[in-house]
Amino acid sequence: MKTIVLKEDNKKDYFVTEAYRTLRTNMQFCGKDVRVVALTSCFPNEGKTTIAIEIGKSLAEIGKKVLLIDADLRKSVVVRKYTSEAGVLGLSQFLSQQATEEDVLYHTQYEGLDMIFAGQYPPNPVELLGSTSFKAFLEKSKEVYDYILIDTPPLGMVIDSAVVAGFCDSAIMVVNAGKVRRVQALEVKEQLLRSGVRILGVVLNHAEGKKELFSKAGKSYSRQYYKTYYRYSGGSGSRENSK
Numbered sequence: 001m002k003t004i005v006l007k008e009d010n011k012k013d014y015f016v017t018e019a020y021r022t023l024r025t026n027m028q029f030c031g032k033d034v035r036v037v038a039l040t041s042c043f044p045n046e047g048k049t050t051i052a053i054e055i056g057k058s059l060a061e062i063g064k065k066v067l068l069i070d071a072d073l074r075k076s077v078v079v080r081k082y083t084s085e086a087g088v089l090g091l092s093q094f095l096s097q098q099a100t101e102e103d104v105l106y107h108t109q110y111e112g113l114d115m116i117f118a119g120q121y122p123p124n125p126v127e128l129l130g131s132t133s134f135k136a137f138l139e140k141s142k143e144v145y146d147y148i149l150i151d152t153p154p155l156g157m158v159i160d161s162a163v164v165a166g167f168c169d170s171a172i173m174v175v176n177a178g179k180v181r182r183v184q185a186l187e188v189k190e191q192l193l194r195s196g197v198r199i200l201g202v203v204l205n206h207a208e209g210k211k212e213l214f215s216k217a218g219k220s221y222s223r224q225y226y227k228t229y230y231r232y233s234g235g236s237g238s239r240e241n242s243k
């Protein structure tokens with residue numbers, strides 16, 4: 001298998017890293033049947049891809065074998081943003097039988113973290129993502145990987161992630177704290193639940209960090225600021241989530 005180098009996010013500080021570690025721990029406590037996890041959101045730019053990559057790295061760091069699949073077949077920027085490569089074959093070519101598993105699977109520089117990129121934009125993303133070959137591939141990959149994380153497009157815009165979630169055992173909703181209304185988040189939650197997937201919880205991204213919270217209390221904890229703060233609710237999809 002080829003290796004591809006993912007560019008590092010140098011802006012990440014201790015508190016952000018800790019937030020990802022806590023998210024990792026919470027995922028592990030959700031049980032052994034949490035193995036194939038879709039990440040979705042209402043709208044673009046809420047942080048799905050960033051969080052998928054960071055959870056992937058964080059799980060690999062503790063010795064888990066992780067496959068991260070970029071299933072945003074419509075407008076993925078992952079190759080362009082995170083690598084220096086071009087023309088990388090990916091999921092769209094694999095599912096349309098233009099490329100083999102070997103062609104699209106990449107090791108990354110992080111031991112234990114492998115990736116499949118989205119590939120070229122296809123005319124029929126929903127058909128490809130809902131295909132039995134994708135389902136069969138995920139089943140087979142569960143024999144090799146401890147976790148399969150699937151980054152998807154926003155469910156408030158296109159149906160793709162609900163289709164993918166149908167093949168997953170769980171889903172995480174990423175919510176931009178300042179931009180998404182409660183009613184919009186609930187609509188997406190309902191749509192996800194209709195696909196039969198269990199919602200693990202909500203990552204509340206771009207949220208007010210601890211600095212502000214502490215300074216309001218008149219204290220000075222200037223180094224406590226971090227942007228990636230999330231509120232997480234465990235339990236099955238039938239329960240009310242925290243947002």
Ligand SMILES: Nc1ncnc2c1ncn2[C@@H]1O[C@H](COP(=O)(O)OP(=O)(O)OP(=O)(O)O)[C@@H](O)[C@H]1O
Nearest residue numbers: 043044045046047048049050051154205206227228
């Ligand atoms: N907690 C955060 N603090 C600051 N910037 C963030 C945070 N989370 C994500 N970002 C930035 O926001 C932008 C959008 O993030 P990302 O690409 O992960 O979102 P996305 O939900 O995958 O978007 P899309 O739906 O377009 O695929 C990126 O530039 C990313 O670096």
Ligand SMILES: [Mg+2]
Nearest residue numbers: 048049072151
């Ligand atoms: Mg994305």
